Amino acid sequence: ILIVVRRFIVVYAWRATRTLWLLVLVSLSVCICVCRASSPQEDSAMENIVTEKKAEESHRQDSADLLIFILLLTLTILTIWLFKHRRFRFLHETGLAMIYGLLVGVVLRYGIHVPRDISNATLGCPVNASPATLLINVSGKFYEYTLKGEINANEVDNVQDNEMLRKVTFDPEVFFNILLPPIIFHAGYSLKRRHFFRNMGSILAYAFLGTVISCFVIGLLMYGCVMLMKQVGQLGGDFFFTDCLFFGAIVSATDPVTVLAIFNELQVDVDLYALLFGESVLNDAVALVLSSSIVAYQPQGDNSHTFEGTAMLKSFGIFLGVFSGSFALGVATGIVTALISFFTKLRDFQLLETALFFLMSWSTFLLAEACGFTGVVAVLFCGITQAHYTFNNLSPDSQDRTKQLFELLNFLAENFIFSYMGLTLFTFQNHVFNPMFIVGAFVAVFLGRAANIYPLSFLLNLGRRNKIRSNFQHMMMFAGLRGAMTFALSIRDTATYARQMMFSTTLLVVFFTVWICGGGTTQMLSCQRIRVGVDSDQDNSVSVITEGPERRSTKQESAWLFRIWYNFDHNYLKPILTHSGPPLTATLPPCCGPLARFLTSPQAYENECQLKDDDSDLILTDGDINLTYGDITVSTDASGAHTSGGAAFAGAATSDDLDRELTYGDHELVMRGTRLVLPMDDSEPPFTGRPRRTVPTRTDPSHRANRPVPDTPSFTVSHPASLLFLYRHVSLPLVATHCLYLILVLLLSTPFWHLPLIVI
């Protein structure tokens, strides 16, 4: 009976859940209709206060519009919970948000008819300027108006017709000033730093060189396409080479949030993850600055779209200036925050600490914008700096708080952008869907990504010991999704014909890549036989076993770029900016003794600094254990006694070890195993929350080799049985959903495909 009752309840709960969804959907549509319908009617009593009423009306409308988005997000959350609950992996929350956005867009566009709004008036009287603020004298009363923007002459009638659709259209600057900053900051703040720094050279190459290559390849291809269109007579307006390059720049910003979520869930190879994540984080910044410097390309003279050397150089200068300026600003604010949290004992008051952290990070954005740099880029580097330095000074409680806060903001902003994307396919007024351009764009995007990944990987492989294998390259190629940044850049300016065509095309590119490429990730992983179920903490040790000497040699590979900086960072910056790290007295040369004592945190002396596992996250496999050694020596002595001598020894030993490692390399592992790591395990305090790499498993190879694979869902795809498992569980619904997507996309875009053809 009990089991029956339970099953009954479960079934009931399911039904109730579904009813709830229906309820939310119904309430959503009712709210859309009611709020729009009810607002013009009531309130007949106070007809005299016209302005006030109007303002109130418009406020209600705004609330209703915002409410639609909030309910959309709620719906997305509920559905995504269902998907996670049932372990559906072929539709990410962002893809789902887009679908819901599309549906609401259809309702808004075709389902609701708002009576023609007569409150707009076109002023005919001659004005010879367009000031930012306008005062209008209406029979003795002055009204103030603010400039919203220019409107195409042929849309003036449209404006009056589609007041409602224009209401749900946000000011594009909202994306840059409100929604993108938390997303980008979160990306910087949550960079998996150990693997990021290990692959820093490759990531920088992909992000900088790769984005530029991709931008120019796409730009050139699109220029060819546009030329062809001009020949055929399909082009309805101007489309210059700079426009093509601009399109290349905005479409080069990849955002594989869907893929990364699946990678995270399936625990795909950490190097691949780091490469993809690092590239996507940085190339957003590159694409943003690149596109703004392309816009700034303004040759002098009559024809403003010819090639001119000085103008190009100026554009290049702008690129460098804006990028480095934003970088410097972001890092500077990060360091200021670290200093503040270092010198004040704010950690006793978590609320103040969290608030300060939030405000300082936000002020980075505002400062950069106020100085004419790019706020989003500054915020990215601020995030990385905060994670690297400030995070170590925060109390454990604040560490959690800040992480969770930005995680939430990121989640909300991201889903909002994607659902808005879906909505805007129908509510945007000036779509220009040109089939030829769209096909050309898809080809160009594909080729541009290929021209980014394959040649660069080939070149990088010449230098890398730990090669980027061809299946990784294919996966990176496949994971070139376009997302929030591309959308925000393309919607920022939709004034001209060229920009409108770009916007519509970009929208389709985003839809296609997020749904098809995002949905096909698991299948692609199995196709490319990429190992999944890799515990990122076990990864290194396992690979030492399986790949033997080849593996061990990789530790040298990333060293040349990074080791010098790391040494400087660990020995000088960390002690100055954070409470972790060795005291400066140990790392500075003896002649600087007084200065070192002056600058060193009391905590470093008193050995109150706790072992931060982020500290060890940062470092290469081998330097890592060195650092662990240094830190643990400090933390095991934490009984309260004065051990400045011991700490000095630890610091000295660390730099000593790094030197030795550079020379002897291969002997390190054994040395460390016998010398330091084993006795430390007992004294290590139980660390809160996140699982920590236990040191002994690494030092004892035989023990490690015999350990069974952890029993989390860690099926390696190369094994035929688990491959079968993957196919059985994933393929069928996957294929079905793909078909559905295709039909949906085709159905949705049909009216638009016809429209331009009919018009032309």
Added chain:
Amino acid sequence: ILIVVRRFIVVYAWRATRTLWLLVLVSLSVCICVCRASSPQEDSAMENIVTEKKAEESHRQDSADLLIFILLLTLTILTIWLFKHRRFRFLHETGLAMIYGLLVGVVLRYGIHVPRDISNATLGCPVNASPATLLINVSGKFYEYTLKGEINANEVDNVQDNEMLRKVTFDPEVFFNILLPPIIFHAGYSLKRRHFFRNMGSILAYAFLGTVISCFVIGLLMYGCVMLMKQVGQLGGDFFFTDCLFFGAIVSATDPVTVLAIFNELQVDVDLYALLFGESVLNDAVALVLSSSIVAYQPQGDNSHTFEGTAMLKSFGIFLGVFSGSFALGVATGIVTALISFFTKLRDFQLLETALFFLMSWSTFLLAEACGFTGVVAVLFCGITQAHYTFNNLSPDSQDRTKQLFELLNFLAENFIFSYMGLTLFTFQNHVFNPMFIVGAFVAVFLGRAANIYPLSFLLNLGRRNKIRSNFQHMMMFAGLRGAMTFALSIRDTATYARQMMFSTTLLVVFFTVWICGGGTTQMLSCQRIRVGVDSDQDNSVSVITEGPERRSTKQESAWLFRIWYNFDHNYLKPILTHSGPPLTATLPPCCGPLARFLTSPQAYENECQLKDDDSDLILTDGDINLTYGDITVSTDASGAHTSGGAAFAGAATSDDLDRELTYGDHELVMRGTRLVLPMDDSEPPFTGRPRRTVPTRTDPSHRANRPVPDTPSFTVSHPASLLFLYRHVSLPLVATHCLYLILVLLLSTPFWHLPLIVI
């Protein structure tokens, strides 16, 4: 040497901190100047794209303006940390934020001269309407303008002069739509529910009756004052009786955030805390709705400011309708959220859960606004409902997350409002400081508060067994600070002369009460000999000892209003909406068996529900233990077996006990002590985080009586030695600061005091 080094470091850290503050201050003023100065100059290359440039310019300006506020908040945080660190209690963060706001206001007003902005143009041509959107044809190009508001005819010149000052003036609706909702929601979400419900009757009386009384008393007094001013000839414009009532309404919203913070820190008597907090939370809502229904008072006929019965009835109807509508909406969304979190297993995904909680709470606000109700009121009741039901369904992680999130939002919004208050004293353009009106207002506010507290307390004491003593009454009188809500209401509409005078006066009232009353809280506590250092959990048991039979009888007192609802809530609502509480099968009559089984959460059967201490927080002292009994019975059986019989017994016993208690009252304590509580202590699981009242200390009076007072700073003021201590540590700096405040206020307001006198 070590000690010397340490002291040296501490001193150094202090200096560094001070340097940092200087740095922040300097960077703030530099940023103010540079951002303003630099923006008009550079960028000479692209003069052709005028509109774009202008938009960019204005965006930069906005960023700089916002940056000023962010840096102000940062400064406030740093200073408040210093105050907390040094245990200064006479200046709360909100008071400090106001001071900093004042300073920046002075700098903006007198320190910076912006060249006359020529970008504004007054349109002379005749328009006979003021539409919401305006299209202007400038030599073939169409520009769109949106209506910002009406401007007084005599300010048209001002507008062009003080463009910069107007830039830092926010749209007043920002307060209602962005800043107030998180503050009010947090207040609802963090209501100390046990003591709130224990004093519910009194709180409701103070909040509803008291606010109405206060509103009318202040309104009448101000009307007298205005009449007098008219006689003397000091009135420069219209000032109707409705204006006086409106002033009474907005000034009746108390916000003793400063006082409550000190109460919390000093652990003042929980009943006093509950009374003050509950009153302040609810009377914000009452004052808001009251003011809007006073504005809606529109008698028909020629003279729109005479008394008319029907119009007043209509206003009263609006009050009731808006209040109950907002209440119903808030509670409904709260219940929907509870249902969603009840039926879906969202708690497995904390991020989704937190996001859902946040979105649903926000959508309450939007829904209420879209439907024409008051969003802030809806959000308040939504917060209370969420805390009461949804909170129990959240995972522990999400419980922390949501609390911390709203705590942070509340902190930021509150300090932002208070610093803006300081700023606006100087940057607001249309201050009308009328000495007579100001003096009248201060007297009226004082008398209004007195007419609220003393008569109501007298009436309530007739019904209450646990009297509100006269020192409590004096303290409540003293703690009638005015804060964020009063300010937001008064700045909402500053179009007419009357409203401008009200706004200026309100500002002074807020400054005075926050600084003087807020700063004098500790002194007032010692004056009134109010016990501090009361552990809220020990309070009940201690008072049983000290006050003997008188105390024990209080348990009956709040019962008549609350017990029926509580019974219903605990037996029916809680099981339906949350996973805690007894299963419905136990509480519903047997005839409803199938329905009960249908609706009961599986957790309730499986006894997976954990013992929520919020559940016991809610209930009266005695019912409390009954409930604890019921819950513990469930939780001790949590080994997994099916104990629906046992749970049924618990549920029956609970309602049984409640009945019996109503009859026998006094025997309860002993009965429970022997019967249930002692054996449970061993099996009680260690609860995470918050300290829990341990049950045995309550059941064994002798043990309790012998226990020493906890060694936290719990000095009772009635003891002469500790009184001396309080005076020695508090009085001198307190008096000094008060003098400083007074001088500051006088100095700051002098130009304004002179101004109207000179003008008149």
